[in-house]
Amino acid sequence: MARSLTRNESDAPLSSVETVLRDFLMQDVLYDKQIPLLGPRDSLLESELLDSIAIMQIVAFCEQAFEITIPEEELLPQNFENIEAIGQLVERQLAEKAAER
Amino acid sequence: MIHCLPQILTETAERHASHPALVLNGHSITYGELESESNRFARSLLHHGVTRGDRVALWLPKSIQAVVAIYGIMKAGAAYVPIDLAAPAARMAYITRDCKVAGLVTVKDRANALDATFPGERPIKSIWFVDGSSPSGPASHGTGIGWETVAAEPNHSIECRAREDDLAYILYTSGSTGTPKGVMLSHRNALSFVNWAVQTFAISNEDRLANHAPFHFDLSVFDLYAGALAGATVFPVPTHMAAFPAAIARQWSAQRLTVWYTTPSTLVLMITRGGLASLDLSALRLLLFAGEVFPVKYLRTLMQLAPQTRFANLYGPTETNVCTWYEVSSIPADDTPVPIGRPCSNCDVFILDEKLKPVADGEIGELWVSGSTVMQGYWGRPERTGQTLKDVEVRPGLTVRAYNTGDLVRKRNDGNLEFVGRRDHQIKTRGYRVELGEIESVLHNHPAVDEAVVLGIPDETIGHRLAAVIVPKQNMRVGKAAIQQHCAAALPRYMVPAVIEFRSELPRTSSGKVDRQTLAGLFCADSQLSAPEEVWQEV
Numbered sequence: 001m002a003r004s005l006t007r008n009e010s011d012a013p014l015s016s017v018e019t020v021l022r023d024f025l026m027q028d029v030l031y032d033k034q035i036p037l038l039g040p041r042d043s044l045l046e047s048e049l050l051d052s053i054a055i056m057q058i059v060a061f062c063e064q065a066f067e068i069t070i071p072e073e074e075l076l077p078q079n080f081e082n083i084e085a086i087g088q089l090v091e092r093q094l095a096e097k098a099a100e101r
Numbered sequence: 102m103i104h105c106l107p108q109i110l111t112e113t114a115e116r117h118a119s120h121p122a123l124v125l126n127g128h129s130i131t132y133g134e135l136e137s138e139s140n141r142f143a144r145s146l147l148h149h150g151v152t153r154g155d156r157v158a159l160w161l162p163k164s165i166q167a168v169v170a171i172y173g174i175m176k177a178g179a180a181y182v183p184i185d186l187a188a189p190a191a192r193m194a195y196i197t198r199d200c201k202v203a204g205l206v207t208v209k210d211r212a213n214a215l216d217a218t219f220p221g222e223r224p225i226k227s228i229w230f231v232d233g234s235s236p237s238g239p240a241s242h243g244t245g246i247g248w249e250t251v252a253a254e255p256n257h258s259i260e261c262r263a264r265e266d267d268l269a270y271i272l273y274t275s276g277s278t279g280t281p282k283g284v285m286l287s288h289r290n291a292l293s294f295v296n297w298a299v300q301t302f303a304i305s306n307e308d309r310l311a312n313h314a315p316f317h318f319d320l321s322v323f324d325l326y327a328g329a330l331a332g333a334t335v336f337p338v339p340t341h342m343a344a345f346p347a348a349i350a351r352q353w354s355a356q357r358l359t360v361w362y363t364t365p366s367t368l369v370l371m372i373t374r375g376g377l378a379s380l381d382l383s384a385l386r387l388l389l390f391a392g393e394v395f396p397v398k399y400l401r402t403l404m405q406l407a408p409q410t411r412f413a414n415l416y417g418p419t420e421t422n423v424c425t426w427y428e429v430s431s432i433p434a435d436d437t438p439v440p441i442g443r444p445c446s447n448c449d450v451f452i453l454d455e456k457l458k459p460v461a462d463g464e465i466g467e468l469w470v471s472g473s474t475v476m477q478g479y480w481g482r483p484e485r486t487g488q489t490l491k492d493v494e495v496r497p498g499l500t501v502r503a504y505n506t507g508d509l510v511r512k513r514n515d516g517n518l519e520f521v522g523r524r525d526h527q528i529k530t531r532g533y534r535v536e537l538g539e540i541e542s543v544l545h546n547h548p549a550v551d552e553a554v555v556l557g558i559p560d561e562t563i564g565h566r567l568a569a570v571i572v573p574k575q576n577m578r579v580g581k582a583a584i585q586q587h588c589a590a591a592l593p594r595y596m597v598p599a600v601i602e603f604r605s606e607l608p609r610t611s612s613g614k615v616d617r618q619t620l621a622g623l624f625c626a627d628s629q630l631s632a633p634e635e636v637w638q639e640v
Contacts, residue, residue, distance in 0.1 A: 052344035
């Protein structure tokens, strides 16, 4: 299956967390959807590219890849609206984990 | 006299023109506006050559425009074919080709996908974009029509081109031979159910209905048309919200919804993760559930959380709409499953043995359904239609055309029917009906797969979870992720097996068939050992 992974020059620079998230989304979740490379603020929810099973996949990936736990009260649409929002959710959990140490 | 679905809207728009018909994402539309907007869209369809008897596909997010399009398509005399947006583009391509759609309604951000799916061809004559002007793109898009062209059409009333026996919609469901099959429902089929539902549950224009089901799922027929017939307000939930039970629960409570109709899987999620206990559910007067068995312990919790609410289990495959129902007044202490109840007043049901003879009371047989809600058949598959829709002599001298649900049922002493199981390989997961054979056929297309068996492992929260056992071809290596990606390129996500196991051979019965029971037993015994990822995929 052809994957469109060419870099979009107009993209804002991505943080390292955002880059990991984008690669995961493009390669493991949305690879069958024939969409151009996602920018950090491209809507993931309104376009209905993600169903509930895909969102659970993203949560599982984040917990594993960043070694964090995403609490249930954070399972809100605004935290999954785009790559930037998911990135911020991950950063918050990383900060909390660091504070606990 | 109403004989087709869009006339429901036209009549309600006369009586309740300024009453909100739909509220979604902070936007709303009144019945008067929905009527005139759908008149415009019907005219646009007619101008582009759509005629009575055609099919028009919907490939767009749940939105007010999607409902405008649905009514417009039916007013033009065509049937709407809703397609799951989260499913792979290949499935959209299969469905649009299978029923030869005359048009497709979509949004601009799917233009690329359309182009990549139909390279260098124009299988769809006209494509409407509901979110603005038509993107200028390659010829494979067909004629692109922007919404501004639709908005320029006159909005006064238009004669409904459809007649009662014309198709209103085609819903594609999983097919055992490897491709989905289109269930054809006429206006009469749908209206019969809608009239029954409004009457039975006394839906009124004071009601506020949740619409949780996507439009390609037949539960949406109740939400849209029972809501419209009663002049009630419908609150569609965007499809992606299904992942956020707490957000849905809070929204439903804040919107003071009076009627919820959804699957037990959804309700279990709302009970376990939605924080219902801290919410005000006092507005909820009616809760209907359908699509699968509701685990009794969760239903009991829900009934305690909403003591003033009326609860009912509605039963029926897409082919029959709802054909039996059971009002749950209390739950027995011994956790007996909720029965599927008695036939609706517009249906007859028969429990027949393999020779198509009625079984004795209390014995198990297959459930056959006849009546005005039963489908017209499967699109383009007369043979498959003939296998399930038959003239059956149900009593001496009485032959009726009836649909074989394939569900095994038993009549209890109190007259209610109880669901016992199935003989074939059809299961329910997350409320969706899945033919395991369809997944197996996709797996067999993988170059490294020699043999593949897919099993439905009973699961308390989602009905069944899917497990695949694969024997790779000799000297070939293949991993779990590759198999899942292969499935996801052809199947909706809910049909992608969460568990993949590789074996060098499959257990066989003495007759040489794959021993599915032994395989299923292995998974049930292993179920506590699931990796965290699989646990997430189950919810």
